[in-house]
């Protein structure tokens with residue numbers, strides 16, 4: 001897939017607008033357009049990786065950086081100590097709709113378990 005055909009590549013390349021809240025070396029974070037909680041951010045690698053099933057050894061550091069960024073944003077958005085959820089949907093059956101790896105950071109309300 002070319003970057004022009006991928007929504008999250010276009011957001012990372014700034015050819016598609018989004019409410020960007022953080023930028024890191026290989027990551028970007030922006031507000032979800034259909035928030036499912038008072039805080040709902042997406043943490044997205046600038047590299048096109050279709051899903052978490054496609055990560056390789058070359059992505060080990062990137063995965064750690066994504067979690068560090070999620071934690072930093074959780075503190076910034078006052079989701080600590082209340083609690084927050086970091087979610088990756090992998091595959092259509094799990095609810096993945098955008099085929100570019102992303103972490104959802106959700107918080108600001110009570111969460112139920114198990115998820116729907």
Ligand code: 5GP
Pocket residue numbers: 007018019030031032033034035042088089095096097098099
């Ligand atoms: P998934 O269903 O793949 O786990 O998550 C995709 C997320 O992307 C959804 O929560 C959806 O609301 C969000 N989304 C879809 N299109 C756009 C868009 O154009 N801009 C932003 N900011 N989020 C989007």
Ligand code: ZN
Pocket residue numbers: 003006007008009010047048049099100
């Ligand atoms: Zn992409």
